[in-house]
Amino acid sequence: MRKPTMDDVARRAGVSRALVSMALRGSDRVSDASRAAVLAAAHELDYRPNLSARHLASKQTGTLGVLINDLHNPYFPAVADGIKAAADRTGYRLLLNSAFLDDGDERRALEAFVDHNVDGIVLTGPRVASGAIEAIGRMTPVVVVSRPMRSKVVDTINNDDRLGATLATGHLLELGHQHICHIDGGRGAGAAQRRAGYEATMRAAGLEPFVVTSAFTEASGAAAAAKALRADRPLTAIFAGNDLSALGALDIIDAAGLGVPDDVSLVGYDNTFIAALRHIGLTTVEQGRERLGELAVEALIERIDGRRSEARHEVIEPTLVVRRTTAPPKQSSRRSVG
Amino acid sequence: MRKPTMDDVARRAGVSRALVSMALRGSDRVSDASRAAVLAAAHELDYRPNLSARHLASKQTGTLGVLINDLHNPYFPAVADGIKAAADRTGYRLLLNSAFLDDGDERRALEAFVDHNVDGIVLTGPRVASGAIEAIGRMTPVVVVSRPMRSKVVDTINNDDRLGATLATGHLLELGHQHICHIDGGRGAGAAQRRAGYEATMRAAGLEPFVVTSAFTEASGAAAAAKALRADRPLTAIFAGNDLSALGALDIIDAAGLGVPDDVSLVGYDNTFIAALRHIGLTTVEQGRERLGELAVEALIERIDGRRSEARHEVIEPTLVVRRTTAPPKQSSRRSVG
């Protein structure tokens, strides 16, 4: 049983194919009677338009390509939720893709989007060189989320990492901590800004920053924490570059026989669902990931509709989420461990 | 600057469009000279075939639809990895989609696959009624992963939940536990089989099963654990239906002032990355999720290529992953808590 085509609908409704096309797309040049007839016929036949044919004829797909960099990273689902919500509101379909393992994947995923002729592309936390992104941005509207980059051709949406770091550090300062170490994110997206926020806040409080270089992974967070504890400096609090590295630090602190937050306070970044697990209860910074995703889609559609052509770089305010890993330092806290 | 089309390539290579089409698809009726000329021309023009057009003409998309049920669930990435690997090997593209929040999403995602005319569909842990799945399965090859269902039209790939539960329970028995409670997964996928495996193993050891009903979430795991601890029965070990509910249980055990594994041993299921976090170190059961994904794609392609038409239901062997949440019971362990 062949799938019904637009001709079948036209025949059944007793009108021309052209009119069916217009009626289905809600053109206002169609009489109410015809429209009703077409809709009825389409419904009776359970007609589903052939997207490929539509795309081929119209040059539009009504589809947005979304690259979720690394499905394994618990940071992304919330961003995807925001993207989904905004796409639903505006009637766009989503074509998801993930880079999985290597960077070649990412490049191939981008090509796939181009091949599928998506109307626009959202890149979340892409690792690929910005040159490659801009090359695509010149052909198709592109917006980059969670990776600060200054570009004249693609839009970006980010949280204010510097402010987030300031909130985290400020929270620890307010609790009375003075010996705050920052486990940074190395060359990760936003890591530099977070470090800068931390350092500025410390200096403003008249304290000397204490940064241990790391990356946004659990293992590197653990290594960095070990290094920090071994260092010849007092330490009562750690602000980790993201939740994952905070988790690594948490384990090392435990292993050193210290309590969180009794001996050491700990703050993460991203507010992934792991931070929210009751067993963890990590104080952290929420970027406003859903909002990030929504803004991305909105920016994209502005471009698609031709309402804007210059690049826009949006920054949203993160918020602090206080849980159970932060507390005032112990009275006897001027101590060095190691 | 217009995108180059096949005609452009044909002109440049000095052959007909038909020949370009055949050369590009690797037909063996093309002479080496022509093929080389076509390939060179395509490369020089940076030609990318228009998928919509190709599909419209050929009725094939070379694309598999993959529904990842709930991007938030850490169970799925590994399955997706396997799917990805197998698809790469066989040259198929992937069209990801996720159900995000509600069940309507899931239905719409399926429709999107049909509209996009994917060649086959992989459903991981779908919640939608099996009738709806079979309806689609009659039009397009469908394979369902991580949801046991007997069907004459769609294939299924699952781990042996019953065996997995037997491994988990057996591990606890071997350690010397006798008072083992099972926090089950309610109506979740595979929950019934896991419960059955647990019960059978207990009975075989001459012990009375102790099941507390729950669901596959952290919160319900916590509630169930609280109930189990309150019960008027001794308890030295808990086998939770999945990692998430185990995490909930972990928190409650902690809160009750009991140690894991000193006072209570704990086993999960799924081996999500959370279980592997050093700070958690949960003993759990690995389903072989990547393999699950690979098998799914292989089954799908068998159908697409027309090599098979009857439904196949494959089951793979799970393995136990022992970490730090299980240990022999304390000598003085015949005790009831609460």
Add this chain to the structure above:
DNA sequence: TGCTTCTGTTGAAGCGCTTCAATCATTGTG
């Protein structure tokens, strides 16, 4: 009544590709 103006509707062209019957060029065979 004759003319213009709308409003709805249609036929036909065309999107970029695949496919297949038909054609042309070679080579092999008796």
Add this chain to the structure above:
DNA sequence: CACAATGATTGAAGCGCTTCAACAGAAGCA
């Protein structure tokens, strides 16, 4: 050397849809 068989190439049809110029009929105006 004629003819069949094989191999390489092409023209044309067609996939299911959109779009647009052209048209028919109803309504408005003088």
